[in-house]
Amino acid sequence: MNIINAIYNLVNNPIVKIVSHYSGKNRANNAGSALEEYIADLFANSFDLSEKEKFEEWNKVFSYLGNNSNPPDIMLRGGDAIEIKKLETDSKELALNSSYPKHTLKSDSNMISSACRKAENWTEKDIIYAVGVVRENVLANLCFVYGLDYCASDECYSKIKRTIKEGVESIQGIEFTETNELGKIHKVDPLGITYLRVRGMWGIVNPWSVFSYVCSRDTKKKFNFMCLINEDKWKTFDNTSLITTLSKPGFSIADVRIKDPDNPANLKNAKLIQFVID
Numbered sequence: 001m002n003i004i005n006a007i008y009n010l011v012n013n014p015i016v017k018i019v020s021h022y023s024g025k026n027r028a029n030n031a032g033s034a035l036e037e038y039i040a041d042l043f044a045n046s047f048d049l050s051e052k053e054k055f056e057e058w059n060k061v062f063s064y065l066g067n068n069s070n071p072p073d074i075m076l077r078g079g080d081a082i083e084i085k086k087l088e089t090d091s092k093e094l095a096l097n098s099s100y101p102k103h104t105l106k107s108d109s110n111m112i113s114s115a116c117r118k119a120e121n122w123t124e125k126d127i128i129y130a131v132g133v134v135r136e137n138v139l140a141n142l143c144f145v146y147g148l149d150y151c152a153s154d155e156c157y158s159k160i161k162r163t164i165k166e167g168v169e170s171i172q173g174i175e176f177t178e179t180n181e182l183g184k185i186h187k188v189d190p191l192g193i194t195y196l197r198v199r200g201m202w203g204i205v206n207p208w209s210v211f212s213y214v215c216s217r218d219t220k221k222k223f224n225f226m227c228l229i230n231e232d233k234w235k236t237f238d239n240t241s242l243i244t245t246l247s248k249p250g251f252s253i254a255d256v257r258i259k260d261p262d263n264p265a266n267l268k269n270a271k272l273i274q275f276v277i278d
Contacts, residue, residue: 001044001045001061001079002043002076002079002080002239003043003080003128003144003227003229003237004237004239004240004243005042005045005239005242006039006042006043006144007144007227007242007243007273007275008242008243008246009041009042009043009045009047010042010142010225010275011243011246011248011251011275012248013041013042013047014223014275014277015038015047015139016138016139016140016222016223016277017137017138018031018034018035018038018137018138019031019034019134019137019138020137021034021038022034022037022038031086031088031134031137032086034134034137035084035086035132035134035139036073036084038139039073039074039082039084039130039132040058040062040065040074041054043061043062043074043076044057044058044061044062045057046058046061060077061077062074062075062076062077063075063076063077063078063119063120064115064116064119064120066113066116067113069113070099070111070112070113070116071083071099071102071105071111071112071127072102072112072116075116075119075120075125077120078120079125080125080126080127080128080146081105081125081126081127081128082127082130083102083127083128083129083130084130084131085129085131085132086131086132086133086134087131087132087133087134087206088133088134088135089133089135090141090208091206092205092209093203093205093206094131094203094204094205094206095201095202095203096203096204097201097202098111098181098199098200098201099111099202100157100158100161100200100202101147101150101151101152101157101202101204102127102147102151102154103127103147103148103151103153103154103261104124104126104127104147104148104154105124105125105126105127106123106124106154107122107123107124108123110180111180126146126147126148126233127146127147128144128145128146129143129144129145129146129147129150129207130142130144131143131145131206131207139223140222140223140224141208141217141223141224141225141226142223142224142225142226143206143207143208143225143227144226144228145207145211145226145227145228146228146229146230146233148230148233148261149228149229149230149258149261149268149270150204150207150210150261151204151261152261152262153261153262156262157202161182161200164182164200165182165183168182168183168185168198169183171185174186174187174188175187179197181197181198181199181200182198182199182200183196183197183198184197184198185197207226207228208226211226211228211258214228214256214257214258214272215228215256215272215274218276221277223275223276223277224274224275224276225273225274225275225276226272226273226274227271227272227273227274228270228271228272228273229270229271229273230258230269230270231268231269231270231271232268234270234271243273248275250274250275250276250277250278251274251275252273252274252275253271253272253273253274254271254272254274255269255270255271255272256269256270256271256272257269257270258270
């Protein structure tokens, strides 16, 4: 299973009222968990299965289902990683909290869990950002975009994090503790009883704003879906005919050129896949 299957399943199972759909099955009881289950169903094609059958299918398709503290939310067995983000409005910014944007996901990252690292034999995975706008429990917009096309390489962010961390640790006369955060400082005060945690709060502009030069949402539509896949990634899939031959109202595939996140002067060929519901 891969992103092509997910797009095919989305067009054939456009569940917009995700909260009512999933809460009725006594599983997901809020917009965030409903969105996560819908994304999992899209990739596993596990709609309308019993809970037992669904978990069996997920076990076949996914090697890891994550938590809210560490990326990613899902890993496809032998395939891509998926990070799911929910917005409640058409906010320009997407909060990533303590984890900076991921160009790709690496097994040696200190931001992932041990369970994720050991889930399968892997070194590096491409990562899909699945961003959904859920308003009043209804999925209004959904976007799939690869980190490769969305954000800069790891070195861009890790260099900034390292420079800030080194600057904090250069302060004289206080005690530091080893941490994955930017710093944890003990004995800030004369009594030595106060400590300070220095944390990074990362964010990124949402994909619709970033790629507005090739795609815009039609706010008059009931539902908007957008997906961008660069040409090199597209060529790795052997099942693209699933969607290139798909004939559905509101569905389209177009050739576009997108900016390279590491060097915007370079343009990359990509597929823009859209699906709208009136």
